[in-house]
Amino acid sequence: MTGLVGRGVARVDGRAKVTGAARYAADNEVTGVLHGHLVLSTVARGEITEIDTSAALAQPGVVAVYTHRDMPRLTLPSFPFLKGFLPLQDARIHHNGQPVAYVVAETLEQAQEAANHVRVRYRAERPTAHLADALGEAFLPRPFRDRPNEFTRGDAAAALKAAEVRIEQDYTSPTMHHNPIEPHTSTAVWNGNSLTLYESAQGIIFTRGVVAKAFEGFGVRLEDVRIISPYLGGGFGAKGPTWPHTLINAAAARAIGRPVKVVLTRAQMFTMNGHRAEYRRSLRIGATRQGVLTAIVDTSTGQLTRTEESIFNTSDSTLNLYACPNVHVRQMGIRLDLPSSSYMRSPETTAHFGLETAMDELAHELGIDPVELRIRNLPATGNTGNHLQECYRMAAKAFGWARRDPRPRSMRDGNEYVGWGVATETHTYSVFPSSAGLTVGVDGRATLRAATQEIGTGTYTVITQVVADGLGMPIEHVTTLLGDTTYPPASLSAASATMASVIGPASHAAQSARDAVIALAVADPRSPLHGVPAQDVVAERGYLFPRGDRGRRDTYHGVMSRHGRPVEVTGSKQNTGGRSHGAVFVEVRFDPRLAALRVSRVVAAYDPGRVLNHRTAHGQVIGGVTWGIGFALMEHTVVDRNTARVVNPNLSTYLVPVCADTPSVESFFVDRPAEDSTALGARGFGETPGTGVPAAISNAIFHATGRRLRDVPFTQDKLL
Amino acid sequence: MTPQRSAYTRRTVLKSTAAATAVTHLTSAPAIADDGGTSEITLSVNGQRHRVAVEPRVTLLDALRERLGLTGTKKGCDRGECGACTVLVDGERIKSCLTLAVMRQGAEITTVEGLARGEELHPVQEAFIRRDAFQCGACTPGQIMSAVACINEGHTGSEAEIREWMSGNLCRCAAYQNIVAAVADAAKETPR
Numbered sequence: 060m061t062g063l064v065g066r067g068v069a070r071v072d073g074r075a076k077v078t079g080a081a082r083y084a085a086d087n088e089v090t091g092v093l094h095g096h097l098v099l100s101t102v103a104r105g106e107i108t109e110i111d112t113s114a115a116l117a118q119p120g121v122v123a124v125y126t127h128r129d130m131p132r133l134t135l136p137s138f139p140f141l142k143g144f145l146p147l148q149d150a151r152i153h154h155n156g157q158p159v160a161y162v163v164a165e166t167l168e169q170a171q172e173a174a175n176h177v178r179v180r181y182r183a184e185r186p187t188a189h190l191a192d193a194l195g196e197a198f199l200p201r202p203f204r205d206r207p208n209e210f211t212r213g214d215a216a217a218a219l220k221a222a223e224v225r226i227e228q229d230y231t232s233p234t235m236h237h238n239p240i241e242p243h244t245s246t247a248v249w250n251g252n253s254l255t256l257y258e259s260a261q262g263i264i265f266t267r268g269v270v271a272k273a274f275e276g277f278g279v280r281l282e283d284v285r286i287i288s289p290y291l292g293g294g295f296g297a298k299g300p301t302w303p304h305t306l307i308n309a310a311a312a313r314a315i316g317r318p319v320k321v322v323l324t325r326a327q328m329f330t331m332n333g334h335r336a337e338y339r340r341s342l343r344i345g346a347t348r349q350g351v352l353t354a355i356v357d358t359s360t361g362q363l364t365r366t367e368e369s370i371f372n373t374s375d376s377t378l379n380l381y382a383c384p385n386v387h388v389r390q391m392g393i394r395l396d397l398p399s400s401s402y403m404r405s406p407e408t409t410a411h412f413g414l415e416t417a418m419d420e421l422a423h424e425l426g427i428d429p430v431e432l433r434i435r436n437l438p439a440t441g442n443t444g445n446h447l448q449e450c451y452r453m454a455a456k457a458f459g460w461a462r463r464d465p466r467p468r469s470m471r472d473g474n475e476y477v478g479w480g481v482a483t484e485t486h487t488y489s490v491f492p493s494s495a496g497l498t499v500g501v502d503g504r505a506t507l508r509a510a511t512q513e514i515g516t517g518t519y520t521v522i523t524q525v526v527a528d529g530l531g532m533p534i535e536h537v538t539t540l541l542g543d544t545t546y547p548p549a550s551l552s553a554a555s556a557t558m559a560s561v562i563g564p565a566s567h568a569a570q571s572a573r574d575a576v577i578a579l580a581v582a583d584p585r586s587p588l589h590g591v592p593a594q595d596v597v598a599e600r601g602y603l604f605p606r607g608d609r610g611r612r613d614t615y616h617g618v619m620s621r622h623g624r625p626v627e628v629t630g631s632k633q634n635t636g637g638r639s640h641g642a643v644f645v646e647v648r649f650d651p652r653l654a655a656l657r658v659s660r661v662v663a664a665y666d667p668g669r670v671l672n673h674r675t676a677h678g679q680v681i682g683g684v685t686w687g688i689g690f691a692l693m694e695h696t697v698v699d700r701n702t703a704r705v706v707n708p709n710l711s712t713y714l715v716p717v718c719a720d721t722p723s724v725e726s727f728f729v730d731r732p733a734e735d736s737t738a739l740g741a742r743g744f745g746e747t748p749g750t751g752v753p754a755a756i757s758n759a760i761f762h763a764t765g766r767r768l769r770d771v772p773f774t775q776d777k778l779l
Numbered sequence: 780m781t782p783q784r785s786a787y788t789r790r791t792v793l794k795s796t797a798a799a800t801a802v803t804h805l806t807s808a809p810a811i812a813d814d815g816g817t818s819e820i821t822l823s824v825n826g827q828r829h830r831v832a833v834e835p836r837v838t839l840l841d842a843l844r845e846r847l848g849l850t851g852t853k854k855g856c857d858r859g860e861c862g863a864c865t866v867l868v869d870g871e872r873i874k875s876c877l878t879l880a881v882m883r884q885g886a887e888i889t890t891v892e893g894l895a896r897g898e899e900l901h902p903v904q905e906a907f908i909r910r911d912a913f914q915c916g917a918c919t920p921g922q923i924m925s926a927v928a929c930i931n932e933g934h935t936g937s938e939a940e941i942r943e944w945m946s947g948n949l950c951r952c953a954a955y956q957n958i959v960a961a962v963a964d965a966a967k968e969t970p971r
Binding site (some may be wrong): 069070072073074075076078080081082083085086088120166167237238240241242290291293294295322324325437461488514515516517531535620674675677681682684685686709710711715716717718719720721723726 | 831834836837839844848849850851852853854855856857858859860861863890891892895900904907908909911913914915916917918919920923926941942943945946947948949951952953954955956957958959
């Protein structure tokens with residue numbers, strides 16, 4: 060150990076990213092590549108009755124136009140292919156913006172132009188697009204990935220009835236879209252039955268499985284498919300599943316016999332790659348006069364489709380965060396004529412927003428400080444309670460919470476009302492089976508390979524730190540290679556799983572390789588370490604020496620150059636998922652003359668176990684908090700009630716926070732290793748920040764204005 | 780500053796009689812090889828002159844990325860909303876998806892690949908690494924080009940001013956406060 064782990068090391072991929080040298084999936088130059096452009100349906104439900112591609116085919120440069128009539132027949136894959144149907148396989152229309160034709164041409168402009176010339180006639184049925192229009196059709200979906208959608212603990216109904224105090228409210232949130240800056244893209248290159256995809260994917264191992272399944276009818280096996288994704292221009296969940304454009308594009312490339320590249324347009328990204336579903340939540344909370352929770356009944360209703368019933372926005376925090384003996388959670392759904400929803404950063408936020416707003420309502424009702432109310436209800440044992448109290452103490456002190464006058468509209472600064480709100484941040488993280496291959500070359504330098512991804516969270520950097528630390532080698536002598544399915548299989552970059560899954564194997568590989576090199580040194584008569592017991596040799600900064608005797612030293616380079624062959628090891632280590640927590644304090648300023656609201660200050664503290672890199676961890680905090688601001692104040696996809704069409708499929712009407720919308724966020728970490736994590740004590744963390752921010756903002760708005768808002772986004776019209 | 784800088788966006792040009800409008804305002808006449816509407820033009824990018832055959836409808840962004848192999852400039856929305864495609868044209872920041880390649884003959888175009896001097900990074904690039912002003916990196920080339928211009932424009936007098944003048948570049952990872960810090964740092968180091 061050389062003290063590298065934990066340090067805020069600058070990103071090792073920084074130079075590539077600031078010079079434009081980093082090659083994202085759409086940046087690869089592939090010889091002879093054709094360009095594809097999707098034609099999407101303009102109705103939401105019904106079927107294609109007629110489709111005329113002759114005018115499109117006559118356009119200059121057009122190579123092929125595929126429709127459901129002539130598209131190669133593929134096999135419908137399962138998770139993580141989330142649509143439940145494959146477009147371009149039959150005439151059925153399941154949602155507005157579904158692919159109905161695929162145009163391939165020599166240039167991008169030719170493909171885009173020709174797509175305008177595909178004529179489609181539909182037999183259209185009236186779609187249902189809003190939850191409000193089908194509330195009577197809510198049902199309890201089947202378990203999703205073995206997780207049931209109903210949980211009970213104790214007798215919530217009886218406890219609620221008997222409660223001294225009750226909060227009974229409804230909370231809603233609209234459809235939202237991930238909108239990574241890099242659009243989804245795929246370039247398919249076939250060589251016989253072998254397929255290489257340059258893909259924007261958060262999980263290349265998963266994508267490989269979906270693609271191989273789709274093409275199994277052509278004799279394509281898993282090992283025939285290679286996915287390459289060394290840099291991802293943002294995913295936020297959108298690029299975790301595999302979406303139809305990847306399969307359509309690969310099928311076209313196979314049929315044409317040339318490489319084809321597809322890049323979704325921004326508008327297409329509003330129907331082609333999932334979204335955060337529209338939600339309604341009915342929350343009933345019972346408590347004693349002392350603020351001890353006695354009952355929670357949480358019934359959520361989210362948007363499903365007619366072909367898919369997966370629940371991504373689970374009510375984990377209702378069940379697990381507070382020590383309430385009587386809980387009844389139901390995660391209901393309603394089938395609408397919309398695209399499938401999917402995971403989107405911090406998916407529990409839809410549920411947690413309601414819970415943490417209701418907690419504030421309870422605190423106000425009882426006249427108990429909202430921080431104190433939460434602390435009174437933390438479980439005595441288990442990872443929930445670990446250091447969350449300390450998070451509250453750290454952040455409250457830095458924020459100045461003790462100076463808060465709890466009365467609404469009590470704090471003013473000039474023309475503005477100032478509101479302070481608080482909420483718990485919490486996220487359930489997963490782990491995925493992972494391994495890592497490490498080679499120490501004859502030059503004494505190390506290369507780590509793992510088929511996970513860099514999505515902006517700092518995967519290259521943190522792995523490099525951990526490996527350099529484990530080897531006892533300067534960080535500059537370690538190279539990490541990611542994003543290629545020819546590397547040892549590793550985690551999906553989703554569900555905050557990457558670090559929790561990959562750090563154990565990377566660390567294990569580093570220790571194995573270090574031990575192997577030390578064994579070579581002590582057995583080598585030419586080494587100054589010859590004959591020293593291996594367990595007495597330590598490695599630091601690339602030097603190997605007996606503990607306490609730095610003068611008698613060898614180097615990785617020396618040992619390996621004499622050995623003449625690389626040392627290759629594979630690391631693996633199991634870990635388990637869990638939860639990580641924090642506390643977030645928000646200040647808003649409200650100008651009643653304009654109904655203008657802004658978030659002016661955010662202070663947060665977290666318990667992510669051991670912090671592996673303070674710089675990248677802080678990056679996750681500022682990102683998550685900003686997503687929370689977007690969720691609370693602006694983001695919403697508007698779906699037309701009659702046509703089920705997205706009305707605002709662009710970044711000038713689907714608003715996301717810009718630089719001027721965001722305050723500087725101050726973050727703190729408890730930074731103590733989690734005993735239950737094999738990832739050097741680090742827990743999955745990336746999606747914890749932000750989960751509590753919408754509620755904290757709602758609570759701050761109540762404090763500033765005396766008005767309780769329960770329907771995000773809190774746009775200006777709701778504050779008038 | 781060239782007269783056509785802001786007079787014609789991609790959309791207005793496309794709406795009207797595309798090629799004719801654009802060609803009228805070219806500072807130097809393009810060599811129009813009447814080959815299916817393709818023109819052979821010269822683009823001056825990062826101090827190098829490139830001969831490239833493009834149709835008049837090809838944006839500067841797609842000319843850079845798909846014809847010249849300069850993929851550092853990113854396409855995020857293709858309609859001027861995200862700023863990922865920001866480049867400098869005669870020193871001014873523009874969104875390269877909102878201008879046609881044929882309109883930029885004779886102009887000096889600078890992309891993110893043209894900032895460093897050999898191994899030596901531009902002060903803005905250095906500051907972005909030092910301040911961790913990016914995560915996934917997809918918006919970063921545009922942020923950096925915008926930051927170079929923002930500093931040259933003198934819009935770095937305060938944190939609030941930087942926030943305002945850097946708000947044309949979306950960062951979905953939301954590294955905003957670090958971007959502001961990087962721009963402020965680089966502004967101090969950049970003689971104007």
